[in-house]
Amino acid sequence: MPKSTLALCVALLWPAMSLATPSDGSEPQQAVVALAATAAVQPPATVILRGVVDSIDERNDTIRIRLSPDRIEPFKVQDGLLFNAVRFGDPVAFSVQDISGFRTIVGLTKE
Missing domain, CATH: 2.40.50.320 (Copper binding periplasmic protein CusF)
Structure with missing residues (x-):
């Protein structure tokens, strides 16, 4: 894999990796609540x-x-x-x- 492609992959995936590794016990619960709130958006009536x-x-x-x-x-x-x-x-x-x-x-x- 060329270095530029590897650098691009790391740059794109780094924020996701930091979100996937919580620092304390409350972050996973907050992430789940935020995800559920986003998924609960209703289409217009x-x-x-x-x-x-x-x-x-x-x-x-x-x-x-x-x-x-x-x-x-x-x-x-x-x-x-x-x-x-x-x-x-x-x-x-x-x-x-x-x-x-x-x-x-x-x-x-x-x-």
């Missing part, structure tokens, strides 16, 4: 809604959907291909997640 497409705004990546006769809401679109799939007046069922503070359509089907 998905809500399934139904409505009728009211308008499409490709420039702003939004679709306005009439959820009830007196309620129209704009939703961001995660996948721009959805603009080709729907038109004004199409009844749709769609999945929404809160992504970066915006209600975003992550899945859509025409009914």
Whole structure:
């Protein structure tokens, strides 16, 4: 193994080796708690809604959907291909997640 490759391996693995060798009894427990907290991160909640497409705004990546006769809401679109799939007046069922503070359509089907 060339010296540069060996040096690179040592540089990359050294921090992991230092984490794997605890100095006292409390460090392994802290590492396990930190790992469990990281693994417990939940994906955003998905809500399934139904409505009728009211308008499409490709420039702003939004679709306005009439959820009830007196309620129209704009939703961001995660996948721009959805603009080709729907038109004004199409009844749709769609999945929404809160992504970066915006209600975003992550899945859509025409009914």
